[in-house]
Amino acid sequence: MRNLIAALLTGIIFGAGLALSDMVNPARVLAFLDLFGAWDPTLAFVMGGALIPSALAYAIMRRIRRPLLHTAFHIPENRVVDRQLLVGGAIFGIGWGLVGYCPGPALAGLVLGTWQTWAFAAAMMVGMWLHSVTDLSIFRGRSNALRR
Template identity: 70%
Template sequence: MRNLFPGLIVGVIFGAGLALSDMVNPARVQAFLDVAGAWDPTLMFVMGAALVPSAIAYLIRRRMTRPLLGDRFSIPESRTLDRPLLLGAAMFGIGWGLVGFCPGPALAGLVFGAWQPWLFVMAMLAGMALHHLYTAPRSVILKHEG
């Protein structure tokens, strides 16, 4: 429970940044992907600006033995490009390009009252549930075989 409040504050700041930069607007994302038409470079600047605090955070993290509000860091150790990762990345990119939403902006967009982010979030949750149902039995079988 002690980690709830800092996470909530960070989430609100992140959502406010997405709203301020208009990244909750799927037309803005689709215009960025329209390199042969009315290209809008705004998303490139938003992503570039996000690299600065992220790089600083990774540099600070290297000097820390554990996080301030947790027991351990949760940073993926694997650098393997496998089939599930590549398929997931492709599905994410195709979906992002088609509808102009990814999870962060869709969640931030829920507060504006439009139906599109709600539909996207419901579809995303359904996809997560299906993935869990598909992978959970396989992981149980693999544990019993191993």
């Protein structure tokens, strides 16, 4: 129960940060991604502001045995940069650049009065579902090539 409340509260704080920082405005995000044009650096401040408390928390994590409300930390241990990761990142970046939405702002923005946000979020869900039903062995089979 306490973990459920923690999840809701951290979601609310996260969404508040997305709205306060203008991450929920695709025009602002695209202006940030327009590095070769009239670059708007605002979102670099958002990233900087987010990394400070986050990095502090990961430093604290190394000094405590377990989280306050749970039995263990669940942190990904995989450190291998493989083809799936890079192809996935590139596909995501292209979609991000087409519209200016990544997953967090697309969800937070559902209540900010634009129908396009709902269309984007619906398509994003379809994309996630498509991934879950697609055979991606072509990526996995060749991933060793990048490790060498």
